[in-house]
Every structure is written in structure tokens, then in C-alpha cells.
Amino acid sequence: MAWATLSRRLSIAFAVLLLACCGASAWLQMRAGTQHAQEVTQRLSLGLAAHIAQNTELMKPGGLDPVAVKDLFDKLMTVNPSVEVYVLGLDGRIEAQAAPPGHLKRDKVALEPIRRLLAGERLPIAGDDPRSLDASKVFSAAPLRMGGRDAGYVYVVLQGEDHDALAANLSADTVLRTTLWSMALVALLGLIAGLVAFRLITRPLRELTAAVRRFEAEGIEALEREAPMPAPPRRADDEIAQLQQAFEQMTRRIAEQWRELSLQDRQRRELFANISHDLRTPLTSLHGYLETLLLKAGTLSEEERRRYLEIALGQSRKVGRLAQEVFELARLEYGVVKPEKENFALADLVQDVFQKFELAAEARRQQLKPDIAPNLPVVSADLGMIERVLTNLLDNAIRHTPAGGEIEVRLRPAEAGVAVQVSDTGPGIPGELQKGLFTRPAFADGGTRGGGLGLMIVQRILQLHGSDIRLVPQPGKGAVFLFRLGGAAGR
Structure with missing residues (x-):
């Protein structure tokens, strides 16, 4: 089929591979961008939980003041809607929060990410999102102390539900569209460059294919009619150049063998014609004298009869010698005789x-x-x-x-x-x-x-x-x- 040519198959394979690479590159860029944004956000807000933990209004002699906690949490979330503030017990259980009814999905947060953050490990570090069963988000955390002893942790999710909703809208509207347009432009430019490169690389192969098709359609005349073109210098390890050189050598050898066969065929026809010419004269003479002896046997003298017989015998020897030479030449031509x-x-x-x-x-x-x-x-x-x-x-x-x-x-x-x-x-x-x-x-x-x-x-x-x-x-x-x-x- 026309679409199944090597150049088109290579082009299609390159286009698919290019699109896959562009998609992977876009995904990696978006992921890297997201991680970068999380790291920046976490670094900027690293001291937020500690500042909240130092607020003495949250405490009363018996423990946390729920009214003060809720009031502080509402103010913080009003000033920065992207954060969500929680108070955790020493076992990670949520002791206080200001989430709307029905939004809290967890009652406990893993403490391992908190310990890593407090230990100063490399950012970003993601912890459990109390409003999701499977999501992890960057956070700020600080220990909460009451009466000189540890009472829990202040846990601040830095990219809460409002942030996710706004980011999703913006991504769908701006970032994703920009990424897709960039990917499409890169893919288009890469595809054009790749197709041009494939065309240049496979040009010798197309020329070779055209020569093979001409040879198939027109036979040896196509080889004899075309003068050999000087090939540009190529590297010795270029497989297409080696294939082209092998085909050129093969065509030259075939052309030489064809010319040799044509010459031998012409020589054979000339040999038959010349042998026929050389046989015709003695055979005609032999036949004539024998016919004369038969028709005039009673009227010829002994001397005439003897002369006619000697002439006929000489012509017979000539025919015999020529036949022997033909036989000897045939044995030599076909390798029957070895020295x-x-x-x-x-x-x-x-x-x-x-x-x-x-x-x-x-x-x-x-x-x-x-x-x-x-x-x-x-x-x-x-x-x-x-x-x-x-x-x-x-x-x-x-x-x-x-x-x-x-x-x-x-x-x-x-x-x-x-x-x-x-x-x-x-x-x-x-x-x-x-x-x-x-x-x-x-x-x-x-x-x-x-x-x-x-x-x-x-x-x-x-x-x-x-x-x-x-x-x-x-x-x-x-x-x-x-x-x-x-x-x-x-x-």
C-alpha cells in the first residue's frame, strides 16, 4: 500500500514518539512547577504555625479555649482563604478545627511528616489533608505547649480547598492552555524538522528504490542507458551507502555479464552462419560431382570418372575436417578437455x-x-x-x-x-x-x-x-x- 512506504512509516513513528515525548515533558514540567510552587509556599509559611502556637489567647487554665480557637481560625482563614488551621493532639488526633460541617474526612493526621518538617528535612514535605482521604498537601506545623509541657501541634494546611478550587479553574483556563499550546508548537516544529531530516536521510534509499523499479520494469536496458553517477563521499559505516554501493556493483556486474552474454550469443550466431557458409561450398561441390557420376556413369571416361571421384573425396575430407574442428572447439568451450x-x-x-x-x-x-x-x-x-x-x-x-x-x-x-x-x-x-x-x-x-x-x-x-x-x-x-x-x- 502507498501509505506503507518506509519514509511514511518512519514519519508516523517519529510523530507518535514526538507526541509521547512532548506529553511526558509537559507532565514533568507541570509536576516540577507544582512542586516548586509547593516548596515556595511552604518556605514562606514555615513560621505560621509557630506564630499561632505562641498566641496565649488560645489557652485557658483547663486547656484550649474553643471559642478563642474558632475565632482565631476564622480570622486567619478570612485573611488567607488558602490555609486551613487545625490543632492536633500528641497522637495526631484532631482536637480543634474550623472546617464547615461535612468537609472533615479524617479525625487523625499522621505525625511522621510533621516530625520530618520539624527536623528540618528538605522541602517540600507533604502531610495528610484532613479534608480528603487520599490527598497530601504542604503544611506548616509547630508544637503546642501548655503549662510547660507538650500538649499537641498546630497544623496548618497551606493549600486548602479554596486554593485547590481556584487553582483548578486557573489551570483549566490559563496554565493548561498555555502548556498545550507550547507542547503543540514544539511538536509541530519537531515534526517538521524530523520529516525534513528523514527525507534527507532516506533520499539515497528512495533513489535506490527507483533504480530497482526501473530495472524491474525495463530490464537491462535501464542499466545500460544510465551513466553511473559519482556518489558523494559517505562514512564507511553508513548502511544505506553500503547498500547503494552493493547495488551499483551488482548492476555493473549484471550489465557486464549481459554484454558478455550478448557478445557470446552474437559470436555463436556468427559461428553458425560462417560454418554454414564454409560447409555449403564443399557439400554443394560434393553433391554436384556425385550427381554427375550417377547421371553420366555410362558416358564418362575412366580418367574423367577418376577426376570426379578425387574432387568429391577432397571435398568430403574438407567437410570431415570442419566437422572435427567444430567438435574439438565444442569440447574446449565447455571444459570437457583439461590439459x-x-x-x-x-x-x-x-x-x-x-x-x-x-x-x-x-x-x-x-x-x-x-x-x-x-x-x-x-x-x-x-x-x-x-x-x-x-x-x-x-x-x-x-x-x-x-x-x-x-x-x-x-x-x-x-x-x-x-x-x-x-x-x-x-x-x-x-x-x-x-x-x-x-x-x-x-x-x-x-x-x-x-x-x-x-x-x-x-x-x-x-x-x-x-x-x-x-x-x-x-x-x-x-x-x-x-x-x-x-x-x-x-x-
Whole structure:
């Protein structure tokens, strides 16, 4: 639901918490104000009971004079309506008072607060209110002596019923209204400040939420279309910043993986298209010659029949070789083949591969030239795979080097291993076909040289050995390929 967003929930929670804090603060202020007023009243009237106790008119030879007591009490309460005067016995029982009929609720007052007051403890000190069963009020008290001995206490409630009635009216009319208005103003200002603060704090989270929703609605295009914005510096322990950074890293990784998948998908489609293109020619030729042999079997001479069969057989070999390369590339791509490394001398392997291509080179009047530096380190690699690498490179070089040309394999020590360079004197590879030469088959038209599945197989094999191959320009040469193999450990 719309109201259930994080920002709104935080705002509502903050508003409720703020109102609760304002209410608690107002209650504490009112309570503190009340205690302050009681302390002030009690301090100002602390000697009132003692002054009353010193009045000799209250006494007669037999004890208290009820008429004098009532007359004094009425005068005091008329002058100060907020006080209520009582005379207590030594046990706290009320001996004399001037309360209207029916207003007295107690006949006895606890003496403990009186003793604390007389001992000088910290004010305010509240004692029992004779006109209430549960209320406590500040008071003034003093011992009452008769004939040189203690006869009781003068007990003066300083905030009586009239004071409470007037205070209640004033509180309801002025103090409470002022407190509520103050609390409302503070709450409103705090709420505004809190909402602004929440909006600033949660802005990165809202931006992140918007980015996630765009990603959910538009997919990877939303990530590729938006340029990464430089994030402002934040503290390392900021959870929202960490979340935003993690999301940005995730989106970049997803975008990179998506681009890589798109590239691989495009390369796969190009591979299928190029393989289909490369298969179409030999298959068409094979089909044509076989069909010719079938239709004209009785009219062809033995020499023509033999020539047609040799051409068909050559096209069949080409199709078989291409099928084998596709199968081998698939095994390398999907990790079916793993290199089984061993230590061997690369110079010996080059000589063995040269022997395999001697007849083909002689038939084309080409020269195979080894250029091997002395004291080469032993390499650690899969012998069969590296032989396949050299075979593919030499096969390409022989097929694309004109008669009388030269194919050279150069071995040099480099970076705790051996650098291998295979070059020829052919036409080279056109610039438009050099990009992506080892990642997709590029079959050139018009007799120019391209890069087929053989170079892709070479690239995958070398990647399994932690190496790479690249095409390097070299004046006076055609195609020049360079790669490195690591040396054996401890050699």
C-alpha cells in the first residue's frame, strides 16, 4: 500500500514518539512547577504555625479555649482563604478545627511528616489533608505547649480547598492552555524538522528504490542507458551507502555479464552462419560431382570418372575436417578437455611437427625454417594440445603462403618460459578481419586470408595454459603469430 512506504512509516513513528515525548515533558514540567510552587509556599509559611502556637489567647487554665480557637481560625482563614488551621493532639488526633460541617474526612493526621518538617528535612514535605482521604498537601506545623509541657501541634494546611478550587479553574483556563499550546508548537516544529531530516536521510534509499523499479520494469536496458553517477563521499559505516554501493556493483556486474552474454550469443550466431557458409561450398561441390557420376556413369571416361571421384573425396575430407574442428572447439568451450601438463623440450616438438608438413611444403615449393635459440628452458604444458596449436598454425601458413614462400617458427627464451613466433610470407590478414580473429571465425571472400575455427581452437588451448596468442605486425612478413609457454618449475 502507498501509505506503507518506509519514509511514511518512519514519519508516523517519529510523530507518535514526538507526541509521547512532548506529553511526558509537559507532565514533568507541570509536576516540577507544582512542586516548586509547593516548596515556595511552604518556605514562606514555615513560621505560621509557630506564630499561632505562641498566641496565649488560645489557652485557658483547663486547656484550649474553643471559642478563642474558632475565632482565631476564622480570622486567619478570612485573611488567607488558602490555609486551613487545625490543632492536633500528641497522637495526631484532631482536637480543634474550623472546617464547615461535612468537609472533615479524617479525625487523625499522621505525625511522621510533621516530625520530618520539624527536623528540618528538605522541602517540600507533604502531610495528610484532613479534608480528603487520599490527598497530601504542604503544611506548616509547630508544637503546642501548655503549662510547660507538650500538649499537641498546630497544623496548618497551606493549600486548602479554596486554593485547590481556584487553582483548578486557573489551570483549566490559563496554565493548561498555555502548556498545550507550547507542547503543540514544539511538536509541530519537531515534526517538521524530523520529516525534513528523514527525507534527507532516506533520499539515497528512495533513489535506490527507483533504480530497482526501473530495472524491474525495463530490464537491462535501464542499466545500460544510465551513466553511473559519482556518489558523494559517505562514512564507511553508513548502511544505506553500503547498500547503494552493493547495488551499483551488482548492476555493473549484471550489465557486464549481459554484454558478455550478448557478445557470446552474437559470436555463436556468427559461428553458425560462417560454418554454414564454409560447409555449403564443399557439400554443394560434393553433391554436384556425385550427381554427375550417377547421371553420366555410362558416358564418362575412366580418367574423367577418376577426376570426379578425387574432387568429391577432397571435398568430403574438407567437410570431415570442419566437422572435427567444430567438435574439438565444442569440447574446449565447455571444459570437457583439461590439459595434462608435462615437461618437454619445445624445440623437439617443433621438429616433429615440421616432419609432418615436409611433404605438403615440398609440394608447394615452400620452405620450413626453424629458428631456435640455444639453451631453451623446458616448458610445462600438455604435449598433445601444443602439438595441435603448432599444427593449426603451420597448416594455415602453408595453405595461405604462395609457392616459393617461407614459413618460419622462431623460439626464444622469455619470462621464465619460451616465446613462440610463427610467421609466413603470404598475403597476411586484412585489417577488417583482424579484430576478433581468435574469438569468431572470419572466412574471407575473394581468395583473401581469414581466420577460421583453427585459430579459435588455438586460442582456447592457450587460454587453458594461462597464455594468449596475438597477431603482431612485422615488415616483410605476412601473418605473424606470437604466444608464450611457461617453463617447468625448478628449471
